[in-house]
Amino acid sequence: MPFAFVLPASREYIDATGAPHSRPVDADRGAALLRSDYERWSRWGLGLLAFLLAGLGLFVALGMIGTIAMLGGVSGVLDVVIIVVAAALAAVGVAVLVALSRSGRRILRAASSRLRSPYTHGGRQRRPAGWIQARSVNFEPRVFARITTASLALLLGVAGVSLVIRDIVAEWTSVSAAVGAVGLLALISGCGQLGGVLRLVSALSEGDPLWARIRSGFRR
Structure with a gap:
């Protein structure tokens, strides 16, 4: 079965995101x-x-x-072939990451709307259990895996950028640009993945009475 960035069953919920009149049970089903x-x-x-x-x-x-560039020229056809193949792999990888990011935002936008809807439009009362749910979700295996890889990507990104800054001050090497590009890719990927988790946690926090009280205080 081919991979789908958005499952067919999710599309009807994504297309009908702004439905505040939905019953809480319908919103829960769609969010799940x-x-x-x-x-x-x-x-x-x-x-x-x-x-x-x-x-x-x-x-x-x-x-x-x-x-x-440092050696002053191409040593053979093999060098060109390696560069072309590597560039093609990089392009495919980046294209897939962009597609995952775009589809993920669409899914999470619809999920966030339905997670909030029962509290903002459905009359469901916020309870202390909402505080626990908004925090325990980080330890669910599928969410925790994303937090782990996002954290590792951010660490890799910081290391890469730091090495580039060092090379700018000390001496530019043949791999400085490569390290900088990988570091930038890691920073963007880490921020994107962590941003998705934060969007999910923020939506679940709608059921937290403490957070709702603090947020309303800032709005005054």
Whole structure:
């Protein structure tokens, strides 16, 4: 079965995001379906594979170009072939990451609307259990896996940018641009993945009476 960035069952909920009149039970059903779509292991695994392809492709392609520039020319046809193949892998990886990001935002926007709807339009009362749910979701395996890979990507991104800054101050090397590109990719990927988790947690926090009270205080 081919991979789908958005499952067919989710599309009707995405197309009808702004439905505040929905009954709480309908909103819960839609939110659960959309969450299961977004949190699929296949999405996480594909994103990890795409990141590895993009990172490896960028590093090899830019590293080869930097080395060729320092040596003063191409040593053979093999160098060109390696650069082209690596660039193609990087392009495919980045394209998949972009598609995952765009589809993920669509799914989470619809899920967030339905997670909030019972409290904002459905008359459901906020309860202390909402405080626990908004925090315990971070330890659910599919969410925790995304937090872990996002954190590792951010660490890799910071390390890459730091090395580039060091090379700018000290001495530019043949792989400095490659390291910088991979670091930038890691920062963007980490922020995107962590942003999705934060959007989910924010929507679940709608059922937290403490957070609702604090938020209303800021709005005064």
